[in-house]
Amino acid sequence: MDIALLGNPNTGKTSLFNHLTGSYEYVGNWSGVTVEKKVGLFKNNKDKLIDLPGIYTLNPLSKDEGVVSQFFLTEYFDKALNIIDASQLPRNLHLTIQLLEYGKPIVIGLNMIDVAKQRGIKLNPQKLSELLGVPVVSVIARSGKGCDSLTKTATTNSASRTKNNLVYYGKELEAGVLKLEEMLKGKAAHSTRWLALQLFEGNQYVKNYLQTFIDNHILDELVQSIEINLKHQHGAKSLEQYIHEKRQEKIDTILSEAVVKGDQAKTTLTERIDTIVTNKVLGIPIFLTFMYLMFMLTFDWVGFPLSDLLDGFISGPLAGGIAALLTAVGATEFIHSLVLDGIVAGVGGVLVFVPQIFILFFFISLLEDSGYMARVALVMDRIMETVGLNGKAFIPMVIGFGCNVPGIMAARTIETPKERLLTILLTPLMSCSARLPVYALFVGAFFVQNKAFVVLSLYVLGVLTALILAKIFSSTILKGETSLFVIELPPYRIPQFQALWKSTWDKGKGFVKKAGTFIFAGSVFIWTLSYIGPNGFNVAMDDSYLAAVGGLFAPLFEPIGFGTWQAGASLLTGFFAKEAIISTMNIIYFVPDEASLQGLLAEYFTPLAAYSFMVFILLYIPCLATTATIYKETGSKKWTAFSILYAFFIAYTLAFLVFQGGKFLGLS
Known part of the structure; x- marks a missing residue:
């Protein structure tokens, strides 16, 4: 069944x-x-x-x-x-x-x-x-x-069908139901009463279904005649409103018999908390405080120590064990280099950030399952309305903090096509988990004392940029009325650990899976480009095809602080997956001694250039999976291309302002 x-x-x-x-x-x-x-x-x-x-x-x-x-x-x-x-x-x-x-x-x-x-x-x-x-x-x-x-x-098997005439809608509308039943004469496979009532309410899906049996103009005439009669007899504003009122009358009758109001309920804990967290003044500062604490746990208190332990294991015992095994089986120097310099350096360089990814997802799940995230949408509605959206659009953006792909798909819940498209275009500006390893690498190298604050500033920058662009787009290329915002505020709950863990794993497993498949293949490809060049195999890194490709784009990035071929090559691979930036850097900057990648970055970046680089990573073109999802959801090559081009322009502009503005202010 x-x-x-x-x-x-x-x-x-x-x-x-x-x-x-x-x-x-x-x-x-x-x-x-x-x-x-x-x-x-x-x-x-x-x-x-x-x-x-x-x-x-x-x-x-x-x-x-x-x-x-x-x-x-x-x-x-x-x-x-x-x-x-x-x-x-x-x-x-x-x-x-x-x-x-x-x-x-x-x-x-x-x-x-x-x-x-x-x-x-x-x-x-x-x-x-x-x-x-x-x-x-x-x-x-x-x-x-x-x-x-x-x-x-x-x-339990039940052959009896439900009585479908619980509500009496008045003689005019009931006559219309009978008239449609007569037109169909048993042609439809569904309850004709349900089809008629859905047609009268304006259900376009049902109307399209009925058009396979009845001409469109006949259906329109039937609906219009009923609406005119109801307006004349009852003064009804619309057929849909009349049907809603009749159902409400029946519901009130049912509730009067089945529900008894008890003693006046005391103010619940949920209501008391909501007076604080949804406050017009305190709401956003409280949300930012929660985000800051989340990043402190992710980058300072818990995440970095765990990542350091995992990094020590991968670069030490694991890499040493693999090297010994390769030597034992008589592997060639080529295979040694491919496995250790390519696969272990590339994939391992991404996997060391798994603890931070899972900690972040755990706390996002905690905020969601506790009921707080719905309050964030309510608080943000006041701001979103001023830029041509409503609070519901903030939910896909929050989901985008985990991954932009499900964030864009969540825009399906938005009623108006204009707001749905606007949300799809702006969600890729949210800092997804794939960007997190890049942040972790650079804040660990350049901003040790302010890791959480620097990362929070990037998340806030992404949201602010999206809001400003929402205002611009909704006033120019995507004009239209803002829909009414309605959201359920569930009671606060203590999340069940099993559900919390499964939610965290469901979000985080994609990161691990990508590291084991796409990043693996990408690491082999990037290492191959770094291993060969115009002069043959096992060339110096600066003479490789990878350096040649990265060098083509290096002059473009010079004004924003990182005009090296290494940065150019890393950004190219970032289009396929943002995590690939880390695997590419691990291969490019790989050295056989104990020097860490973070230590080497200081030779190629200044703190100002490092922040400019992170700003660019935050905003520049969506990854391949996100781009494909944008095309799938919009069905438009034009809007997909626009999402890539405008993001690159905004990323370059803001990175330019950060770097050149910082230099003007005397920052290094």
Whole structure:
């Protein structure tokens, strides 16, 4: 049996998916985490659970909501499992009524009953079940309480179909439903009542589906005639609003019988914390403080000591062991150099930063799972609105701190095409984890006393640049109205360690996997270019093809502080993956003695040039995977090319201002 899992954002739907299937999917605190359907097996290893995006309505506003409409129209499932938040029933039941109208059997999981109780709301699940005509099972998704009962109820075969006329919409609209049923005459494979109501609400996916049976102008005439009648008889502003009001009337009736307000609830801990962290004045300083502490842990207190230990192991026992093994098997000098100078230096130079990457991801996951990240979006909304976006656009940008690819994909949750495109174009300016090894290398070499502050300044610079460009773009090439910002603020929670670790691993494993595959192949390629030149093999590094290629671009970077062929060659490989910059530098600057790469960098960079280099790395062209994702999400070669060209221009301009401005001020 195939069961579709549906619910509003932040109802605990994805957490419940994990409990019911034993599978793990990424959990967050905003709409759009699950931008495509995910499928898992119930623990009975027989029935399938299809996890669909969190939505408020089946009439889609954003791309992720469109996934659900398309699923309902084109794919088969046996039953729906609707998760609703017991503390937010008035809003949640709008989706429930639409699911009932679809006509498939439904089981309701009544989640967060503990939160409802804290808010002074007493529920009668049995009465709610009677009024809706479907089974209702109380659960607490975070702890798994009630999940066995929900599984049993959901996977029990049920041949009966749900009664789909729970709401009476008035004679004018009901007549319109009957008229569409007559037009279809059994042609459609879905509930004609649901199709009619979705058409009247303006669901474009349903309209496109109906156009395969009925001419478009006939559908338009039907909708217009009903809307005119409703306006004349009831003064309704729009058909969609009228339908919403009728559903609300039914919901109010249901709640009056199934929900009893208890004693006035005391102010919750969540509400008390929110008065501080979402404060207009304190909100952003608190967020920056959290970020600073996160970078202190990543670069000073924990991350660097762990990286030093790992570096000592890779460059010492591991490299020594590999060298001894190669000698024992009689490997040639060429193989020795390839393995030690190329693979170990290149891949190992990236892997030493794994502890810092995982620490950063751990704290990002902690902020997300605790519920704080949704507050960041709320705080940022006040600023985002002034630049032509809203707070929801900041969520993909925050995700971009981990990796720009999922950040860009998360822009699907944004309703308006203009804001979605703007978010896609600006998300690559967020400092992803692939840039972190570059920062770690340079701050360790030049800014030992202020590592966390310097890295924080780069993250802030990326955000500020994105905001300024958002204002420019939204006022020129991407004009349009800013959409209304609505976001759920889930209660603060203590994250479960298992979920926290899985979330961290899910984010960080891509970095390790890339080091073992792409960086491995890239290191071999870069070493090969450094090993051969116009005069043959095993040439001096300065006479290699790598030096020749890097030298072509060196004059371009001279005005921004790093006009060497080594920097030019490193930046070229950075297009394929930002981590490749580190592997390239490890190969280029490799020496057989105990000198460290950070020590050698002082011969080629000044502190001012080093900061200029990091600014350039922060902003210059997106990596290959990000570029491909931009093209996939926009479907436009023009916007993809624009994302590359404008980023390079901005990176060069800001790096120029940093370096030349610093020189003017007498900085070195």
